[in-house]
Amino acid sequence: MALTRDHVVSTAVELLRRYGLADLSMRRLARELDVQPGAIYWHVASKQELLVEVAAALLAEVPGVREEVPQSEALAALAELATAVRAALAPVPDAADVVGMAYAAERASVTALRELRGLVGRAGVPADSCDAVTDLLVHHILGSVALEQNERLAQAGDAGGAGRDGAEVARSFAVGLEVIVRGLVAAKVSSS
């Protein structure tokens, strides 16, 4: 069958899942597709553009928020969504780098993160601070994902496993998330 952009992207996602970013080269991807390296460039302008698509594909699997969340539940929904995004990215090697690049390149490019911003607004954060708070949340998520992947590597290196595991990093993420939520509540109280 002929090569399609979708096939190129989904194969790239598989390669990332299995072998990580270091092995996701245009040439390796071409080999996987039984094609010459140059062929990929007919479907995709550059590796950068490919990685943006890969990031979108990874985040597309996060269960979407239900529409019409009342303000009273916006903060809880926000914490839930942030946790779901973290859970979706955690098992994919180097997912933090890939999504971080896409987010830096174009903040609106990724659906799940746009929804996050929507919830921040509905939680009562002033309009001129929505971007700032969303950035804080996104960096907390991606930072936590990057750390967890590093723990996995360190643990694989160690013999056995006295190292902190994924559950430990997940708890750490929850602590940070709660600090942020409390901070938002405090700001709301003090300004009303």
Added chain:
Amino acid sequence: MALTRDHVVSTAVELLRRYGLADLSMRRLARELDVQPGAIYWHVASKQELLVEVAAALLAEVPGVREEVPQSEALAALAELATAVRAALAPVPDAADVVGMAYAAERASVTALRELRGLVGRAGVPADSCDAVTDLLVHHILGSVALEQNERLAQAGDAGGAGRDGAEVARSFAVGLEVIVRGLVAAKVSSS
């Protein structure tokens, strides 16, 4: 003069400052030092090790916190230090990636970030949450630095400058930092 490890590292820092991470290759560094690529490997085990040293050098320039901060001022000192670290890294291209890698590889390896952790403890955060809160702060700093550098690139691409500039990102950083600080205060009040 003979090549030394310090000379290798400081030249790498200069290269990073001037041309960014993409141009900080072992071969380019060797050319800059008038030496064959292999020579560098006598002074440094790998590029990864070199980058950890580079990260340490960047953070060594952050003005240290004064010793013996009373608890009442710990939160303020923490915010001040976080802002100083951000300011030191912001002008260096790709500093967020370099420091992020070093931090992930070994959280204690970087002095300024160790001091940050100390202040978190003195601010009254329970011992078993110090790492979590420190991670949150570090990721907020590095995320903000990465975003600012991207704005700079986007702005250089635009003709003129309707884009948000560095000051805008700095304000965004301050908003996020305040949310975190408020969150820490709220947690303290609610637990005492």
Added chain:
DNA sequence: ACCTGAACACCGTTCAAGT
């Protein structure tokens, strides 16, 4: 002890030419 020379196994990207 410190460095050169040369190799090994790779990269991303472009582009004439083929079908």
Added chain:
DNA sequence: ACCTGAACACCGTTCAAGT
């Protein structure tokens, strides 16, 4: 329209051999 073949200008790392 879609892909091959081949090139261009690079990478990080290793290691015998030189001084």
